[in-house]
Amino acid sequence: MANQVVQEAVKKMKESDIRITPQRFAILEYLVVSKSHPTADEIYKHLEERFPNMSVATVYNNLRLFTDIGFVTEMAYGDSSSRFDFTSTKHYHAICEECGKVEDVFYPGLDDVESATEQLTGFIINDHRLELYGICPDCQKKLENN
Known part of the structure; x- marks a missing residue:
């Protein structure tokens, strides 16, 4: 692949x-x-x-x-x-606040956000980016063990 x-x-x-x-x-x-x-x-x-x-x-x-x-x-x-x-397909990112690890998140349901934003604001939207911040499973385990 x-x-x-x-x-x-x-x-x-x-x-x-x-x-x-x-x-x-x-x-x-x-x-x-x-x-x-x-x-x-x-x-x-x-x-x-x-x-x-x-x-x-x-x-x-x-x-x-x-x-x-x-x-x-x-x-x-x-x-x-x-x-x-x-980038071969549109996707988003989950980012660990502890170690900086970045995971791809594919969520096609957000594709409508650009057209909804255009309708709500009158902007012409060219692109969008979504980043979600949290703690990855590896860092969660490390934090639990400390």
């Missing part, structure tokens, strides 16, 4: 005349497979052994490219580094 998602993304990049370098492929693949919403530094650290000549700037530049073409969403939180999420 993940390999198929990567191949689809590569196909779209080729159709847009975007060169597929080994580093670019590896960054994209890591984003699809990791499910951890990594930071640019985490991606760099994961790939530095495989690509010793790759710089952190290369990772950031590719993440910007992926964000610009709509493959990746930058999740910027004021208190820490941005996390990056490969």
Whole structure:
């Protein structure tokens, strides 16, 4: 499944005349497979052994490219580094206030929120983002044991 998602993304990049370098492929693949919403530094650290000549700037530049073409969403939180999420479908995030873990939440019932907001406010809504904050099961167990 993940390999198929990567191949689809590569196909779209080729159709847009975007060169597929080994580093670019590896960054994209890591984003699809990791499910951890990594930071640019985490991606760099994961790939530095495989690509010793790759710089952190290369990772950031590719993440910007992926964000610009709509493959990746930058999740910027004021208190820490941005996390990056490969997005193939609209989804939301549950974020642990203890460890920072981010879990995807798929809830299609919220799709109507944009049109309802437009009707209620007169705004033209372009996008929306929902983040839910709490304590993940692992941190709940740690807190119970202390």
